[in-house]
Amino acid sequence: MDLPKKKILIADDEEDILEIVQYNLQQEGYDVTTAKNGDEALTKAKQLKPDLVILDIMMPKRNGVEVCQLMRSQPQFKDTLVIFLTALSDETNQVKGFDTGADDYITKPISTKLLVSRVNALFRRFQKTPEESGQGLLEFENLIIDPQQYVVKVSGVEVMLAKKEFELLHMLASRPGRVFLRNEILNQVWGNNVIVGDRTIDVHIRKIRQKLDMDCIHTVKGVGYKFTG
Amino acid sequence: MDLPKKKILIADDEEDILEIVQYNLQQEGYDVTTAKNGDEALTKAKQLKPDLVILDIMMPKRNGVEVCQLMRSQPQFKDTLVIFLTALSDETNQVKGFDTGADDYITKPISTKLLVSRVNALFRRFQKTPEESGQGLLEFENLIIDPQQYVVKVSGVEVMLAKKEFELLHMLASRPGRVFLRNEILNQVWGNNVIVGDRTIDVHIRKIRQKLDMDCIHTVKGVGYKFTG
DNA sequence: CTTATTATTATCAAATTGTTAACTGCTAAA
DNA sequence: TTTAGCAGTTAACAATTTGATAATAATAAG
Numbered sequence: 001m002d003l004p005k006k007k008i009l010i011a012d013d014e015e016d017i018l019e020i021v022q023y024n025l026q027q028e029g030y031d032v033t034t035a036k037n038g039d040e041a042l043t044k045a046k047q048l049k050p051d052l053v054i055l056d057i058m059m060p061k062r063n064g065v066e067v068c069q070l071m072r073s074q075p076q077f078k079d080t081l082v083i084f085l086t087a088l089s090d091e092t093n094q095v096k097g098f099d100t101g102a103d104d105y106i107t108k109p110i111s112t113k114l115l116v117s118r119v120n121a122l123f124r125r126f127q128k129t130p131e132e133s134g135q136g137l138l139e140f141e142n143l144i145i146d147p148q149q150y151v152v153k154v155s156g157v158e159v160m161l162a163k164k165e166f167e168l169l170h171m172l173a174s175r176p177g178r179v180f181l182r183n184e185i186l187n188q189v190w191g192n193n194v195i196v197g198d199r200t201i202d203v204h205i206r207k208i209r210q211k212l213d214m215d216c217i218h219t220v221k222g223v224g225y226k227f228t229g
Numbered sequence: 230m231d232l233p234k235k236k237i238l239i240a241d242d243e244e245d246i247l248e249i250v251q252y253n254l255q256q257e258g259y260d261v262t263t264a265k266n267g268d269e270a271l272t273k274a275k276q277l278k279p280d281l282v283i284l285d286i287m288m289p290k291r292n293g294v295e296v297c298q299l300m301r302s303q304p305q306f307k308d309t310l311v312i313f314l315t316a317l318s319d320e321t322n323q324v325k326g327f328d329t330g331a332d333d334y335i336t337k338p339i340s341t342k343l344l345v346s347r348v349n350a351l352f353r354r355f356q357k358t359p360e361e362s363g364q365g366l367l368e369f370e371n372l373i374i375d376p377q378q379y380v381v382k383v384s385g386v387e388v389m390l391a392k393k394e395f396e397l398l399h400m401l402a403s404r405p406g407r408v409f410l411r412n413e414i415l416n417q418v419w420g421n422n423v424i425v426g427d428r429t430i431d432v433h434i435r436k437i438r439q440k441l442d443m444d445c446i447h448t449v450k451g452v453g454y455k456f457t458g
Numbered sequence: 459c460t461t462a463t464t465a466t467t468a469t470c471a472a473a474t475t476g477t478t479a480a481c482t483g484c485t486a487a488a
Numbered sequence: 489t490t491t492a493g494c495a496g497t498t499a500a501c502a503a504t505t506t507g508a509t510a511a512t513a514a515t516a517a518g
Contacts, residue, residue: 451505
């Protein structure tokens with residue numbers, strides 16, 4: 001995965017379950033946070049903006065259904081996936097669960113393998129497109145860098161950059177003002193195990209400067225380069 | 230329902246189940262078709278292009294898992310939802326089911342209410358607008374792409390494109406300006422597990438360019454292709 | 459002024475894509 | 489049944505672009 005890890009928040013009052021589920025989801029490469037009750041779940045959800053929330057129904061301080069309802073009433077959680085987790089295999093409760101806006105419903109005792117499968121299935125289907133998930137373009141005073149279109153616009157005029165040039169510029173511009181060491185640049189743009197000569201970066205910087213025809217990449221002698229919008 | 234009814238295909242060898250499930254889903258406003266075995270399911274799926282397929286695992290002539298695998302290997306069913314339905318509550322089978330690309334897994338005996346809830350939950354989450362699901366026609370300055378009729382018009386003149394050519398053009402044109410990686414193209418147009426040579430995409434691009442006789446597909450070297458209206 | 463570092467330029471090799479023709483399997487007409 | 493034609497794919501080669509390097513000039517730091 002080149003993309004950032006998916007964030008999952010698990011809320012359950014049983015420590016054992018939290019631990020086991022957390023461990024198993026982390027093994028799958030997810031970024032997992034836990035909460036011990038409904039209130040904590042809500043608070044952490046607001047902070048983290050997780051992609052998925054797994055809610056135990058029976059919890060102290062707001063049960064899972066309440067938490068789900070509250071989340072669904074807030075637009076920021078519109079796209080947050082919700083899975084209910086509960087000992088109640090009773091069908092009426094499951095139907096209620098789905099009606100409050102849950103995306104899945106898993107009954108205890110939990111098979112961790114199955115839970116992981118279901119979580120994967122949800123994410124597999126719910127792949128946001130890059131621009132939806134804000135993988136978006138970098139905008140500056142008279143420079144726009146659009147990784148979707150692989151295009152750079154200088155004062156409205158499209159400028160074609162070659163792949164490496166684009167990636168290098170994109171890296172520098174992703175954190176304006178910050179100085180990138182030559183080593184960092186090599187690692188990110190060329191990859192860890194590629195060996196290229198010392199002057200290669202300079203030449204690419206030169207080409208970018210020439211094509212953009214503006215003074216946005218600054219040399220920090222002995223250190224590296226930085227970008228200023 | 231605001232949009233045309235969602236189409237659901239149910240495949241099971243037990244008449245009773247087919248009837249009950251069909252009835253209940255129809256009550257919810259879905260357009261339901263049935264199949265009695267795996268082969269029939271595949272045939273009808275190709276005709277109907279359903280939004281959701283509910284597959285019994287144990288069926289004569291291709292079981293549900295086979296049907297799912299076959300569907301998943303074809304790009305046209307990329308966005309088709311799949312629910313497995315089975316008496317096997319055995320966890321290993323469920324995990325396998327999800328791994329073949331299922332979106333949900335319901336065990337018999339079925340509670341129809343619950344099934345309906347799960348179906349609703351799936352559609353609630355993954356409902357796509359017509360143009361997202363590739364149904365709407367794309368119009369540009371002097372180019373019209375109509376996926377309904379599988380027809381392209383350049384400056385009012387109908388141009389015949391072969392299937393792959395059409396799908397490739399349609400994919401690129403569905404997001405003008407956005408660059409599609411060769412890999413993305415392969416996955417969407419050729420399918421996940423189809424292996425074709427490196428030059429195949431180029432040749433198809435070439436043919437499209439030739440037939441359309443206009444400069445709308447642009448190469449981004451080292452990255453992919455993009456369309457501009 | 460000397461040295462270390464970066465800028466510039468031209469050149470060449472490598473990677474990528476374009477183009478054409480040929481081959482395969484399938485379908486439909488003769 | 490044969491044949492012709494088409495879609496899809498591949499192979500082979502041409503054309504193009506990109507990326508890396510070397511050589512040299514310029515520049516800033518001490």
